[in-house]
Amino acid sequence: MPLEEHYSLKRHNTFGVEAFAHYFAPIRQLDELKELLIADIWKTMPILVLGEGSNILFTRDVDGLVLKNEIKGIAVIRETPDEVWLKVGGGENWHRFVMFCVGNHYAGVENLALIPGSVGASPVQNIGAYGVEVKDVIDEVVAWHLETQELMHFSNSDCAFGYRDSIFKHTYQGKLMIIWVVYRLSKHPIFHTGYAALREELDRSGIKALSLKAISDAVIRIRTRKLPDPAKIGNAGSFFKNPQMSFAQYETLKAQFPDLPAFTVDKHTVKIPAAWLIEQCGWKGYREGDAGVHAHQALVLVNYGKATGKQILELAERIRQSVYERFGIMLEREVNVW
Numbered sequence: 001m002p003l004e005e006h007y008s009l010k011r012h013n014t015f016g017v018e019a020f021a022h023y024f025a026p027i028r029q030l031d032e033l034k035e036l037l038i039a040d041i042w043k044t045m046p047i048l049v050l051g052e053g054s055n056i057l058f059t060r061d062v063d064g065l066v067l068k069n070e071i072k073g074i075a076v077i078r079e080t081p082d083e084v085w086l087k088v089g090g091g092e093n094w095h096r097f098v099m100f101c102v103g104n105h106y107a108g109v110e111n112l113a114l115i116p117g118s119v120g121a122s123p124v125q126n127i128g129a130y131g132v133e134v135k136d137v138i139d140e141v142v143a144w145h146l147e148t149q150e151l152m153h154f155s156n157s158d159c160a161f162g163y164r165d166s167i168f169k170h171t172y173q174g175k176l177m178i179i180w181v182v183y184r185l186s187k188h189p190i191f192h193t194g195y196a197a198l199r200e201e202l203d204r205s206g207i208k209a210l211s212l213k214a215i216s217d218a219v220i221r222i223r224t225r226k227l228p229d230p231a232k233i234g235n236a237g238s239f240f241k242n243p244q245m246s247f248a249q250y251e252t253l254k255a256q257f258p259d260l261p262a263f264t265v266d267k268h269t270v271k272i273p274a275a276w277l278i279e280q281c282g283w284k285g286y287r288e289g290d291a292g293v294h295a296h297q298a299l300v301l302v303n304y305g306k307a308t309g310k311q312i313l314e315l316a317e318r319i320r321q322s323v324y325e326r327f328g329i330m331l332e333r334e335v336n337v338w
């Protein structure tokens with residue numbers, strides 16, 4: 001297995017910012033990881049596990065070891081007339097996996113088409129879009145503990161999933177490499193078309209009979225229209241989470257800002273679109289040097305070419321401050337900052 005030194009991470013983060021890894025090792029199977037980690041040298045060094053780098057902003061070099069998850073494979077491990085269980089390598093591309101499911105008529109991930117990133121990253125921030133979260137289809141997550149050198153199995157409830165959140169962002173942050181994920185998918189689709197933008201897109205396309213393919217196609221069209229393609233303009237999707245608050249807090253704020261939109265989460269809680277808050281503060285389409293705010297989606301920060309991670313983070317902090325001053329809401333980052 002090749003171990004690189006002073007290795008550029010520019011191609012390995014979708015923001016496309018420059019940062020160097022002191023050591024860099026691609027991992028294609030669990031045995032390679034076990035073999036590498038035997039050496040004592042890693043015990044005193046920071047270790048960063050990287051998937052496709054689509055949810056990270058590098059503001060400095062990694063003065064340690066970067067492990068790039070390249071563990072591949074999609075296999076059916078159990079099947080009934082109604083359901084199928086798929087074991088998928090952490091280094092598989094997420095969208096390729098979604099297309100595999102749609103092609104085989106396995107339902108559950110079609111709304112999550114075109115999300116950049118890897119399968120191994122999907123449980124970490126519980127990826128979600130257009131009314132579906134990956135927690136709804138995760139059966140098990142299997143990960144290697146980098147310190148204790150053990151294989152750990154997490155059931156769905158062990159993962160403590162929340163909105164863009166899981167145990168992998170807290171207790172196990174920086175401690176694991178996700179080796180494979182088992183997804184439990186249905187052979188009898190229940191179509192999730194509740195998200196307004198998705199419903200409108202399906203109506204517009206004049207689809208007569210819904211199908212997994214019709215849904216993933218519609219999602220792909222919406223995403224392509226609104227979100228910048230990281231291959232062309234550096235970005236990591238939504239930079240902040242949508243803030244949640246109680247109905248009571250929302251009513252108070254709405255008295256002051258009558259147009260304030262909100263989406264119901266449950267009986268007591270609403271979610272406010274951070275994109276709206278940011279747009280109201282005048283940031284949409286803003287650009288300073290090569291760092292900016294996407295012109296079609298104010299929640300997405302972009303790198304037009306040569307911006308540094310520090311410049312993007314500085315812009316994010318100014319946005320956060322201005323939203324706080326105007327609305328009294330402190331936005332929380334969705335993207336990980338190194």
Ligand code: EPU
Pocket residue numbers: 128129130131197226236237238239240241242261273274275276277279284296297298299334
């Ligand atoms: N809006 C604005 N200005 C904008 C864009 C949106 O005011 O520039 C408002 C509108 O009121 C709109 C609402 O925000 O109705 C919601 O916008 P959108 O449907 O684009 O979704 P979002 O809340 O901005 C979330 C996820 C996305 C996911 C979409 C679709 C988070 C942090 N982001 O964005 O996920 O694709 O919903 O489900 O929850 C990601 O996590 O990286 C990501 C892209």
